[in-house]
Structures are given as structure tokens and as C-alpha cells.
Amino acid sequence: MSDLLSKLDRDDSIGTHLFQVKPKIMVVDDEPTNIRVLSEALKNDHDIIVATSAKQALGLLDKGERPHLLLLDIMMPDMDGLEMCRRLKMRQELQHIPVIFITALIDTDSEEKGFEVGAVDFIRKPISIPSVRARVRTHISLKGMLDHMVELNQTLNERLHQLDQLNWRLMQEQKRDRAADSGNLYEQAFMSTSEGIAVLDHEGKITAVNPSYSRITGYSEDEALGRYHDVLDVRVDKRHNSTSILDYLGVHNHWSGEIYNRRRNGEVYPELRTISTIRAEDGQVTHYVTVFNDITNLKETEQRLEELTWRDPVTGFPNRALFLDQLSTVLKLCHHGGMATAVIVVDINNFRYVNETFGFDCGDIVIQTFAERLRNACHEDDSIARLSGDEFGIVLAPKQWTLDEAYRIALQVFERIQEALREPVPYRSEGVLTIEATGGIALYPTESSDMPSLALRHAETAHRNAKDSNRAVAVFEDSMSENIRRQMAVESELARAITENEIAMYAQSQHSPDRKLAGIELLVRWDHPERGLLGPGEFIPFAERTRQIVALERHIVRVCLGMLAQMRADSRKLRCSINISAKHMAEEDFAEAILGLVADSGYPPALITFELTESVMVKDVDAVVEKMEKIRNFGCTFSLDDFGTGYSSLSQLRRLPISEIKIDRSFVLSALNDSTSADIVDMVKRIGESMNVRVVAEGVETQEHADFLKTHHPGVYLQGYFFGRPAPLWTFFVEKSH
Numbered sequence: 001m002s003d004l005l006s007k008l009d010r011d012d013s014i015g016t017h018l019f020q021v022k023p024k025i026m027v028v029d030d031e032p033t034n035i036r037v038l039s040e041a042l043k044n045d046h047d048i049i050v051a052t053s054a055k056q057a058l059g060l061l062d063k064g065e066r067p068h069l070l071l072l073d074i075m076m077p078d079m080d081g082l083e084m085c086r087r088l089k090m091r092q093e094l095q096h097i098p099v100i101f102i103t104a105l106i107d108t109d110s111e112e113k114g115f116e117v118g119a120v121d122f123i124r125k126p127i128s129i130p131s132v133r134a135r136v137r138t139h140i141s142l143k144g145m146l147d148h149m150v151e152l153n154q155t156l157n158e159r160l161h162q163l164d165q166l167n168w169r170l171m172q173e174q175k176r177d178r179a180a181d182s183g184n185l186y187e188q189a190f191m192s193t194s195e196g197i198a199v200l201d202h203e204g205k206i207t208a209v210n211p212s213y214s215r216i217t218g219y220s221e222d223e224a225l226g227r228y229h230d231v232l233d234v235r236v237d238k239r240h241n242s243t244s245i246l247d248y249l250g251v252h253n254h255w256s257g258e259i260y261n262r263r264r265n266g267e268v269y270p271e272l273r274t275i276s277t278i279r280a281e282d283g284q285v286t287h288y289v290t291v292f293n294d295i296t297n298l299k300e301t302e303q304r305l306e307e308l309t310w311r312d313p314v315t316g317f318p319n320r321a322l323f324l325d326q327l328s329t330v331l332k333l334c335h336h337g338g339m340a341t342a343v344i345v346v347d348i349n350n351f352r353y354v355n356e357t358f359g360f361d362c363g364d365i366v367i368q369t370f371a372e373r374l375r376n377a378c379h380e381d382d383s384i385a386r387l388s389g390d391e392f393g394i395v396l397a398p399k400q401w402t403l404d405e406a407y408r409i410a411l412q413v414f415e416r417i418q419e420a421l422r423e424p425v426p427y428r429s430e431g432v433l434t435i436e437a438t439g440g441i442a443l444y445p446t447e448s449s450d451m452p453s454l455a456l457r458h459a460e461t462a463h464r465n466a467k468d469s470n471r472a473v474a475v476f477e478d479s480m481s482e483n484i485r486r487q488m489a490v491e492s493e494l495a496r497a498i499t500e501n502e503i504a505m506y507a508q509s510q511h512s513p514d515r516k517l518a519g520i521e522l523l524v525r526w527d528h529p530e531r532g533l534l535g536p537g538e539f540i541p542f543a544e545r546t547r548q549i550v551a552l553e554r555h556i557v558r559v560c561l562g563m564l565a566q567m568r569a570d571s572r573k574l575r576c577s578i579n580i581s582a583k584h585m586a587e588e589d590f591a592e593a594i595l596g597l598v599a600d601s602g603y604p605p606a607l608i609t610f611e612l613t614e615s616v617m618v619k620d621v622d623a624v625v626e627k628m629e630k631i632r633n634f635g636c637t638f639s640l641d642d643f644g645t646g647y648s649s650l651s652q653l654r655r656l657p658i659s660e661i662k663i664d665r666s667f668v669l670s671a672l673n674d675s676t677s678a679d680i681v682d683m684v685k686r687i688g689e690s691m692n693v694r695v696v697a698e699g700v701e702t703q704e705h706a707d708f709l710k711t712h713h714p715g716v717y718l719q720g721y722f723f724g725r726p727a728p729l730w731t732f733f734v735e736k737s738h
Contacts, residue, residue, distance in 0.1 A: 022047045023140050026067035028057040028084070029102060030076045034127065038071060038102075041129040042136060053077070054084035061094055069140055071123070074103040074114070082117050089118040098139050102127070124321050141298060200288040204229050207287070216271075216294050218264030229290075233261065245275065249288070253277045258295070270299045312386040314364055315371040323385030323393050327452035330383070330395050334445040339398035342410035343459040346374070346417060346439040351390035354433065362427050366390075366435060369425045377416035391463075393456060403443050407475065407487075411545055414439045414473050418547065422588050438466050442476040472547065490542040493528070498555050502527045505560050505729040510577070510696060511718045513710075518717060519575030521611070522560050523726045544581055553584050554593060561601030561608070563729055575607050577639060582615040591630040598636065605635030609660065613641050617652050625655055632657050639696070643684055654691065661688045665699025665720070672708055685713050 026049040027038050039048050049067055051057035054076055070088075074081040081101055089095045101114045104125040111122060121135055190197060196213040198206055209224045217224075219232055248255050256274040263269060273292040280286050310322040318326065330341055348354075348370055355363040367390060374384055374392055381397035396409060417437055424432035440463025442455055458476040466474035475488060497503055504527045507520040526534040543549040557578055564576060584590060598605055610631070616624050628638055639660035640653070663684045670677040681697070688695035697713070700706050700720030709716055 023068040026070045029073040037127050041132050054079035070097050070099045072099050072101055074101050085117045196292045198290050200229050202285045249277050270295050314367055315386050317371055318385040320387045324452045326383045327395050330398050333398045340401040340403055340406040341396045341398040341444050342406045343442045343455050344394040344410055344439055345459040345463040346392050346437050348390040349436045349438055365427055366425055373420040377420050406443050410441045439473040440466055487542050490539055491548055494539055506726040507729050508726040509723050511723055513715055521577040524556055549581050550584050550587055557597045561603045565601050565603045577609040577611050579611045585616050591627040594631055595634055608636045609639050611639045611641040621652055628657050658693055660694040662696040662698055668697050668699035672704055
């Protein structure tokens, strides 16, 4: 017995270091550039073994090379990386080597296949050297730790088997033996290791723990001894329960893996663990030995590495690789679920100027602000990523849309982005910075919608086209429907029409209750060089879907008021109504821009009425009222057009500083034969009277309409074809003056 104790005392294998020499890394890649980059990145801390094909790598392994880690390219001729990894994991002497795949593929299917064949991680191309070093270091540490724990477990297994011959239980009861003959052995083999160790009897009761067990779990030796290990071992993840591990041990005698456990104070922590069985000569289990370590720091490093791999450090948004992964999922949903989406690429105009003028600190602030406003402008389930520099990508959550609907939603998103950017970005003492954006849109599904990289490239192509043509946003042509192509053509031609003065000014008369000329409503036509004279329905709806309506309406106000101011003096006594869209009214500088145009024209403000629809009250009524008050204080008035067709409440209506309400023509046209329409006409007239504002009935097209209104509503102003069709503005005044 003393000879056996002496043998155990002399055994010092537990003190072995994780790695006594540089760890070996085998790089398997058929691209010389990748081999060079990886070798340069790792050669200082690792010994590098290079193979240019899977066949060559397997040959080196057959000759006895045993790398600690294998960096394996997926796409290789003859035998790809997936097949090599599959063969590697089928061989017992090689299956323990961790494999990290090197790949340019970003789809989830490729990743799933890689993990299925046994990979532990992926390195994406283009290769990031800091990411490679961090991932290799993490997995080398994890493997070294596991190897050390397995070795420690095996050593303890052997010693406990030998100590069992000396009556293990007796030694536990007689603690003086720890400091006596076997003291040095026990200190070295059990007490001083940094790993937690617990020895269990065949029933699972704890018979011994070391100090590291208490340090990691929080349970003292007295609390642990004699208790069933399952009571203290509260695993959080359910994949590795006690029954499944015991079943595995019953066949293999050894188990290792990562689990999440809970300390005595309830704190959850990640744990690397090995368990082995000790059997008597008859094969019966006498003990279990579990060796474990807290790998919290390692997991935190992995988490930080994961963030660097998939997240932009400045904004926290997904990076290009993760965006392409998300886009792949979205396109599959579109392809299989009959859905549609849009990919939007957007960047900051002249961002280089910000960096060069104010420095990179300011640039980061602008990027962070831009990212925050993008997030606020998009829907919650849309995906946003920082692709590079100041370029961001957005993919709309797929819905059961047509391509036209997806296009409309994408434009709305881009308009919200533009609206969000109107608020300047504050920066230190330099004051504020104003930023603008340019966007490109690609719509899906299309015939080429299966490839996320191609979808993103299409959006980037549209983005470049927008830049080249000095437009705010453009759409990739191959993804357009005929309606979208038509809209894009109209938008492009309309921009030219404004600069070439192709917008013609027309007017329709308004009459007082006694049928005298009281004013005009300005209407516009497009004198198209190829299609002829186009009515407003041919182009106004297209302009309203973008900010082009703003430029168009300001052009109309400027030209119209300028023309009126040049006419004879008697024309100055005629009130002129000009339509304004809700989108134009929402512009931050609406009031200032309109007041500037009125002042420059020289036309009396008291003769100018701006017609709005109820849709102006959908958003921020306070802001709408404030703008209207500024303009009214200058002398202009407001009319509420198409009343009764919107969704405003009477309480909101009373807040608007209006001087006129117009009954929608649909109610006037049907009032003769439909009692409901007649009641609505009467209701609107009464509302106008209660608010002490003028009431105008549109749609007076026949003698019967005029007589009906004269009989039932004698105080209402009249407008419609019965009094005359719209005519060119110049002609109108010449005719009316005679």
C-alpha cells in the first residue's frame, strides 16, 4: 500500500499547461491570397500548416499531422470543405479537431449544412484579420481548456480507482489522512486545480468536492457532501438533462459538453464540463467524476466577436453580411409565399465634406443620428443595416402586396426619411448640420429574386442612377411594373415640364348667390409636347406620391400670381383660389415659402384663397393651424375643399382658420335624386353658417342643379360647368372683362 501511495505522490501530470508549444493551425484553401492573408495574420502566435486542397490536407493528416484547429475553405474543386469535414468527423482519431469554415456564402442553408457536418464556427469573406485572430484564439482556448479537463478527469479517474483499493470512504472520514501520508497527492491531484471537481458515488451523492467547486458554484463543502448532485446542479438548458447524460455514460463512460448552470445565489453561468465513470472489475459503476469550469469570460469574448462579425460598432445595426442573410430569408418568403418587398439603399449627400470639415468624431455623430432617424422612419419589422461608410440598406418586411403597392410603401418610407432629416443635427459649438439623403429602390419578387446579393446590387444601381441624375430617389428598372414605369416617366417629364414652362394656367369661375362673378379657382393643365393637353388627373396623382408636388405647386403659385398681377386693374378685384396638397402643407418651410411668393408677386393677399382638403388634419393639427395663421395674418384666406369626403371631426374643423367651405361636387350632382346627398348638402351649409364662413357648392352642371340650390340654399355660392368650363387664365380675363 505504501508503494502505491508513493507512486501516486510522484505523478505530477495534473500540473500540465494547456499548450507547452505554439498551437498548430492547418489552413486549407485553394486561393493563394486567402492563404497568404491567414498565414500572415496567425504566424506570430501559431505554427501554420498549409494545404491547397482537401485531398492534400487529408494526406497530411494521414501522415500524422495533428493541428489544434483547422481553417477550411468551403468552395474548393474536386472535394469541397463540407465533404472534407464530414470525412474528418467520421474518423475517431481526427474528429476532435475543431473546424472553422472560410466562406463567401451568407445564406442560412450553407451555414446549417456547415454546422451539421461538425463545424464550430464560420469566417466570412472578405477576411477580417482581427476577426480571424479573435475567433481562432477563442476556439483554441476552448479546445485547450476541454483537453486539459479531459486529461484531468482521466487522471482523477485513474487515481480514484487506485484509491478505491485503499478504501476511499475511510480516507474521507479520516481527514487527518489528507495531511499525512497522501497529503501531497491529494493537494496536487484534487485540491489545487482551478477547475471545479466533484466525486459522486454510484447513486449520484457527492462524496468529495475541491475548493474550486465551492468557488464556482457557491456551495461550501459541508453543504455539498452527502447531497445528491442533481439537487445542486440546476441546469438551465434542457438539452442536457441528467437522464440523457447518464444514458450516454452508460454506453461511453465519458461525456463532455457546454451547459448553462445556476450558482447557489441563482446566477446563471456557462460551464464547460466533463464527466466520466469509474467501474469495478465486475463492470459495476462505483463513482462518477465531474470536472467543470466557468467559461463566462470566454463566452463574453465570443459575444463581442459575434457583435463585431454581424454588427456595426458605431450604430449597433446589422452589417452588410447580416443584412444579406436577412434579405435571403425575406426573398424566400416572397418567392414561396406570394409576397412582395422592396430593398432600399440610402446614403447621406456629401458626407465626405462632414468628415473633412468637422472631423471623424462629428462624422460618427451624424451617422448615429442618421441611423436613429432611419429607424424611426421605418416600420418596426423592417430590417435596417449599415452597409458601409454612410450607406445604409433597408428591406421592407414582406407583405401580400402587388409590386405597385410595394413601390408606394417604399416611397412613403423614403419620404418619411427625408422628413426626419429636415431637423438639423446639433454638433458641439459648431452649431447644427443639415443633412440630406439619396435613395435607390429595387422591388421583389422578380425573375432574379433568389439571390440576395443581386437584389442589393440592383438597389445600389438605382441609388447610383439617382445620384447621376441629381434626383432624390430612383427605382431599378427591371423590377418595375408598367404602372411604375409610367409613374417614373411622368415624374421625369414633369420635372422637365416645370423648368420648360409647360404647365398651363386655367381657371373656372365662381359665382355669388345672385349669380354674379365672385372669383375663380385656379386649375392647371400640362401642355405635353407629345401627348397634347393633359388634365390634372394625368399627372397630379403622380406628383403627390413624391415631393415633386411641392415644386409643382410652388411653380403654380409663382406663375399664377405673377400673371394676375400683370393684368388690368379690374382683375385685381377678383378673388383667386389655389389648391394646396396636404403633402405640401406638411413641409417645414411651407408658410415662409408661400408668403415669399405672395409678397414677390405684388398681387393683393386679400384676394388670394388657398384651398385645402380635410387630409391636412390627419397629422399634427397644431402645426397645420400655426402655418395657416401665419399666412392668414398676412391677409390671405383658406378654403376647405371637398368637405364631407374626409375623416376630420367637427372639433378639429373648428380649429382651422378657414373662411370658406366647399361642398363636394358628388353630393351636389346627386342631391336632386338622392335624399341622403340632399341632407349632406344641407348639413354642410348649416355647418358653414354656424362657423360664419362662405359656403360654395361645386358640381353645378345643369339648370336643375342651379334651381335646386337657389330654392333650398339661396345663400350658397356656385361653381360648375353650368357657368362655364375651365379656360386659359389669360383668355378667361379677356372674356369676362367684356
